Amino acid sequence: MKKVNKLQIERLYEFTSQHYVEYYDIQTELVDHLANGIEQTWEQFPEMNFEKALKSEFKRFGVFGFMEVVEKRMKFATTRYYKLIGKETLQFLKAGKAVFSILVLSLMFFVLLQLQNGLDILMSIILLELFLLIIFLTIKKRKYEKKLRQKDKKRLLLEEVIETAGHSASVLPLIISFFNLIEYSDLNFHENIYFQLVLAVICAVQLLLVYITYFHIPKAKEEILQKAYPEFELV
């Protein structure tokens, strides 16, 4: 059976890139599929030109080409990432230290809310936290984009999701809206002691989630990627 050679494999990677598949892991699977299809075509028509066989194989992906494959893959990678956050959070909570930390932080926030302008102070702390996070993520994203411009750096979907924290930076400002809702509500429910307790716990838990999402998981990135992509020889 006539096989696709190394140069032609490189051409297939280039082809997938030209058709808007940016991630090496998705490209690899599509390259193998295209190569199999071309080899199958050569069984029937051994003299067919490689490019013609490639075009014929690509047509099987339909009018949208690789778009649906890429979109769905990105969606599933994000789902996988959020499941990973959930799993890591549970691991943290099972460890006694995390529960103790949440309790201490909740108590601190609760005491803060008892002060006269306690809610304003808490809002300012959360706002500062969000502001610093956005700056941190922006710097991180720039560093990652610089790394991508290096020669031979392969762009992996799951790595990008981890580096950009599932593109969660765009959601962070919504938390400010929540606090504005409390601040400007006529109901004054922020003076209710039960509400204060719940708010204190929420603020403490969100700090844990921030730590896991933006620090703990990125630190374990290499291990996570080695598990997800064992054949890609990640360093």
Add this chain to the structure above:
Amino acid sequence: MSTSKLYKGSLSTIILQLLSKEDKMYGYEITQRVKELTKGELKITEGALYPALHKLEADGFLDVEMKKVDNRLRKYYKLTQKGTTETASKIEELEQFIETMQVMLFPKTKHA
């Protein structure tokens, strides 16, 4: 040959069932096996196959293994324990569906 929408909802079941019979398979192999078993009656399009495989992988029903084959890397899929359980459940669901449709389409006539 058919790419009927009737098959659309069964694609995951078809993939799981095929993988339950084999140790592992790769995407192209799955499309060819379906074509072979159904004598060309059912053709899984590439645009449908890979999203279905990736969803099953994301849901924890499939594990992946990469191997270097013929100048390139190949991604093999195999069932996890959870996938094996899901396969049995999906097949039962499909069997129930077929039974119900049989009753609807070919009702037994009542004799006076």
